[in-house]
Amino acid sequence: MNPSFTLPTESALNNHWKTQESSPFAYPEVGASAQEFPHGYDHDRASTLLGFGDPVFEAAARALRQWAMFPPDWTQIYPHDAPIAAGKEVLVLFRLFGLWWWRNSSRIVYLIDEPARFGFAYGTLPAHIEKGEEIFMVELRDDGSVWYSIQAFSRPNRWYVWLGYPFARAFQRKFRRDSLAAMEGKVKSETLKVKDHSSFVIRPY
Structure with a gap:
């Protein structure tokens, strides 16, 4: 999880990723994001x-x-094509200030795969600067609208994150803003490829 000025090599990422298979979750409330978020x-x-x-x-x-x-x-x-399946480990790399790359390890806790909802939650492993769980989900509502949402509970997992707590929270807010924008851009580009706009049919309810 140590930061580096350059993007870790494929070999380094693969070695780190493989070591995470036997790691426990870094927090006791595994799966709590599906219910009421825990205190603390x-x-x-x-x-x-x-x-x-x-x-x-x-x-x-x-x-x-x-x-x-x-x-x-x-x-x-990493892996770049990591499958969305419960129990799968994934490395999330963040670049801070355009300088340092940080590796953070997570594991998918559960999958949401329903006719009008799709998403998943992943939870942090010890090699992560935070403790907690996060859900990424898209939903087709009764009025035909489609929403992307992020929900999370977290707290610092390192002393230096506690020390820089205001910055850490600002960084989390930036991630949510950029994630919403990334999904908006991706979905817009994909749907614009559909030439026959009459195919955009709202489900009758």
């Missing part, structure tokens, strides 16, 4: 309207499967 953590929620209709929902679900909600200019996912 910061609680965060954000959402954005992506559009209307089945094609928008389908594009949004594909975007989540491709990890498109992570801002590409300062975050990366």
Whole structure:
């Protein structure tokens, strides 16, 4: 998890990723994001309207499967094509101030795969600067609107994160803003590829 000025090599990332398979979660309330968020953590929620209709929902679900909600200019996912499945480990790389790359380890806790909802929650492992759980989800509501939302509970997992707590919280807010924007851009670009706009049909309810 030590920061580096350059993006870690594929070999270094792969070695780190493989070591995470036997790691426990870094917090005891595994799966709590599916219910009431636990006390003792910061609680965060954000959402954005992506559009209307089945094609928008389908594009949004594909975007989540491709990890498109992570801002590409300062975050990366390893493995790059990590499958969205419970029990799978993933490394999330963040670049701070355009200088340092930080590796953070997480594991997918559960999957949401329903006709009108798709998403997943992942939880932090010890090699992560935070403790907690985060949900990424897209939802097709009764009025035909499609929403992307992020929900999380977290607290620092390192002394230096506690020391820089205001900055850490500002960094989390930046991630949520950029994630919403990344999903908006990705879904818009995907749905614009559909030439026959009559295919944008709102489900009757």
